[in-house]
Amino acid sequence: MTARAGVLPPATVGWGSHGLLVLLALVFADNFVGRQILAVMVEPIKAEFAISDTAIGLISGLAFASVYALVGLPAGRLVDRMPRTRLLAMSCLLWAVATMACGLAGSFMALAVARMLVAVSESPTTSASLSLIADLYPPQRRSFAISCFTAAPTFSSIVGLSIGAWVVQHYGWRSGFIALALPGLAFSAILGFFVREPKRGRWDLAPQPHTQPALLSMGAEARKLWALPAYRCLILAGGLTTLSAYAIAMWNTSFLMRSHGLSLQHAGLLVGVVCGVCAGTGGLFSGWLSDRLCRRHPHWQVSIPILGHLLGLCALAPYLLWSDALLMHLGDVPIPVAMLWCALYAFFAVWWVAPSYNLVTQLVPANRRGSAMALQTIISTLLGVGVGPLMTGLFSDMLQPVLGQQSLRYALLLVNLPVIFSVLLLMRTAHHARATGYRHAE
Numbered sequence: 001m002t003a004r005a006g007v008l009p010p011a012t013v014g015w016g017s018h019g020l021l022v023l024l025a026l027v028f029a030d031n032f033v034g035r036q037i038l039a040v041m042v043e044p045i046k047a048e049f050a051i052s053d054t055a056i057g058l059i060s061g062l063a064f065a066s067v068y069a070l071v072g073l074p075a076g077r078l079v080d081r082m083p084r085t086r087l088l089a090m091s092c093l094l095w096a097v098a099t100m101a102c103g104l105a106g107s108f109m110a111l112a113v114a115r116m117l118v119a120v121s122e123s124p125t126t127s128a129s130l131s132l133i134a135d136l137y138p139p140q141r142r143s144f145a146i147s148c149f150t151a152a153p154t155f156s157s158i159v160g161l162s163i164g165a166w167v168v169q170h171y172g173w174r175s176g177f178i179a180l181a182l183p184g185l186a187f188s189a190i191l192g193f194f195v196r197e198p199k200r201g202r203w204d205l206a207p208q209p210h211t212q213p214a215l216l217s218m219g220a221e222a223r224k225l226w227a228l229p230a231y232r233c234l235i236l237a238g239g240l241t242t243l244s245a246y247a248i249a250m251w252n253t254s255f256l257m258r259s260h261g262l263s264l265q266h267a268g269l270l271v272g273v274v275c276g277v278c279a280g281t282g283g284l285f286s287g288w289l290s291d292r293l294c295r296r297h298p299h300w301q302v303s304i305p306i307l308g309h310l311l312g313l314c315a316l317a318p319y320l321l322w323s324d325a326l327l328m329h330l331g332d333v334p335i336p337v338a339m340l341w342c343a344l345y346a347f348f349a350v351w352w353v354a355p356s357y358n359l360v361t362q363l364v365p366a367n368r369r370g371s372a373m374a375l376q377t378i379i380s381t382l383l384g385v386g387v388g389p390l391m392t393g394l395f396s397d398m399l400q401p402v403l404g405q406q407s408l409r410y411a412l413l414l415v416n417l418p419v420i421f422s423v424l425l426l427m428r429t430a431h432h433a434r435a436t437g438y439r440h441a442e
Contacts, residue, residue, distance in 0.1 A: 017136040020195060021145060024129040025152035027092060027187050031122050032153030033164070034099055034180050035064075035385070039253045040165040040268040041173040048173075049108040053408075057250075057393030063112045065386025067119040069378045073222060075123035076374020080367055084128040089192035091128075095121035096184030103177030127373035131200075134361040134369055138203040140291060142361065143301075147287020147354035154279035154350060158272045165253070165268025201366030221371050230432035231363045235376040237425035238356055240418040241309065242384025243391075245349060247415040248316075249275075250389040251396075251408060252342075258405045260324045260336045274339055275346040282308075282347035287354035294355075301355045302430040308351020309423050313416065315344035320413050352422075359433075391415050 042056050049055075078087055098117035105111035129149060137145040167176050226232055252275070256267035286304055293300035319341035327337045357373075364372040395411035403410060 013137055013141065016196075017198075020198075021133065021136060021148060023187070023190060023195070024088075024132065025149050026183075027088065027191075028125060028129060028149060029152035029156035030180065030183050030187065031095065031125055033156045034095075034102075034118065034177075036153075036156070036249065037164040037168070037176050037180065039250050039271070040168050040264060041176065042251075042254050043257070043264060044168060044173045045111075049111075051108055053393035053396045054390070055108070055393075057390035059108070059112050059115060062386045062390050063115045064119045065381045065384075067116040068123055068381045068385070071120050071123045072127075072374050072378035072381070073371065076127045076371040076377075077221065079124055079128045079131055079370025079374065083197045084132050084370075085191050085195045085197050087124050088128050089188045091121055091124050092184045092188035092191065096181040096188065097121075099177050099181040099184065103174040103181075123374075126377045127370045130357055130361065130373045131366075131369045132198065134366070135198040135200055135202045139358070139362060140295060143290040143294070143354045143358040144284070144287040146357045147283045147290075150350070150353045150357065151280040151283040151287075154283055154346075155276050158276035163272070165265050165272070168268075169265050221368075222375060225364070225368070225372055225375055228363060229435075230429050231360065231372065233425045233429040233432060234356060234359060234363070235379050237305075237422040237429065238352065238376060239379040239383040240422040240425070241352055242380040243388040244416040244419050245388070246384040247388035247392040247412060248345075248349075251392050251412060255320075255408050255412060256336070259409050260338070262334065262336075266333050269333060270335065270339060271342075274343050278343045278346035279350045283350040283353055285347075286351040290355040290358065298433075299430060301359050302426050302433070304355050305352030306423050306426050308348045309419050309426075312345050312348040312351075313419055315341050315348065316416055317413070319345055320409055352426075359429075363433075388415060 045051070045059075046053075046056060095118060098114060098121050101114040101117060102111060105114050130146065133145050133149060134142065164176055167179065252271045253264070253267045256262045256270065257264060260267075262270070286308065290301060290304050293304070319338050322336070322338035322341060325337045327335050327339065329335070357376075360372055360376055361369055392408070392411045392415050395414050396408045399407035399410055
């Protein structure tokens with residue numbers, strides 16, 4: 001965290017900062033709707049291409065994550081060395097083209113290749129956006145700003161899963177991809193022609209060098225970051241958490257269809273509205289809480305994520321194991337009792353995001369934040385987007401001969417065990433951060 005010995009700059013943030021934050025959140029939300037809408041496309045894509053759960057896990061996860069990992073660190077280095085708003089503009093344009101290609105894919109292999117192109121286009125988004133946010137807001141207001149940014153994808157699940165399920169059911173899965181691509185073109189134009197680049201390191205206590213730092217090789221840059229114990233434990237904890245979270249996000253709609261007998265449209269609607277509203281609210285609340293409690297003691301930046309993990313696990317187990325009993329009907333939508341537990345899980349499961357991302361921005365200096373966030377995102381993407389959905393599909397296929405339609409229920413339970421190790425790694429993060437006095441690396 002920021003050194004406590006100095007005096008922070010006055011926390012004066014203008015409307016321009018808020019406006020850019022909103023734009024970054026909209027870009028991030030559009031990117032994530034592209035991932036989330038796959039959850040309501042699982043069954044139609046399986047039927048059209050005659051593929052297994054494992055293949056769905058591959059195309060929804062590993063095909064994306066492997067390419068993202070390959071290009072993520074070079075993208076992070078670009079974030080540190082070129083105007084971030086221009087980089088994001090180019091990224092949005094490529095993303096729109098690649099997303100349209102997903103909707104035009106004529107085979108399973110073509111869809112996999114298009115997903116890889118989407119991964120290339122998304123690779124600078126998170127690192128560039130968080131680097132910008134670190135220059136828009138001071139540390140004592142940064143967790144809430146980051147939570148506004150990271151809550152956008154959770155609220156967007158209302159669109160991606162509920163409205164997306166309706167579009168997929170009535171117009172087909174291809175139309176969903178085409179519709180998603182259009183906002184990306186508008187975002188590209190706004191970022192490219194109307195947004196100004198903020199000064200790097202604006203809120204840092206340590207003065208920033210006027211000359212560009214020596215260019216390290218990608219391997220040397222990654223090793224230098226990995227050598228920071230607090231940073232290393234923090235990004236590993238985030239990676240294990242996203243492994244479990246993405247598995248739930250990708251397979252939750254199918255779980256409600258298989259284990260609770262809901263239709264695609266009703267399952268997508270419930271997951272979108274319940275998880276979107278509760279996760280978005282939980283993310284904003286954790287960012288607000290972190291900013292306030294960390295003014296009293298810095299340990300809360302790690303304690304809040306730990307508390308969220310433990311409470312989330314306590315809610316997830318009953319959600320996955322609950323019977324298919326109905327709580328009520330809302331119009332013609334059946335609402336299982338289990339959705340009460342799902343709401344609690346969604347609220348607490350995102351408590352780690354804003355405090356952890358804020359801590360990453362404070363553990364490294366401004367001229368290395370792009371690479372630091374890129375490496376963090378690579379780990380999370382590989383384990384979350386890549387391994388989580390694929391491992392769930394594998395477990396589901398393995399258990400299917402014994403458990404039949406209920407195999408997915410227990411597969412999701414198994415892939416959430418790594419969250420326990422995330423808690424242990426966060427404890428180590430706190431230990432290392434205390435040992436270094438919560439100062440960022442030089």
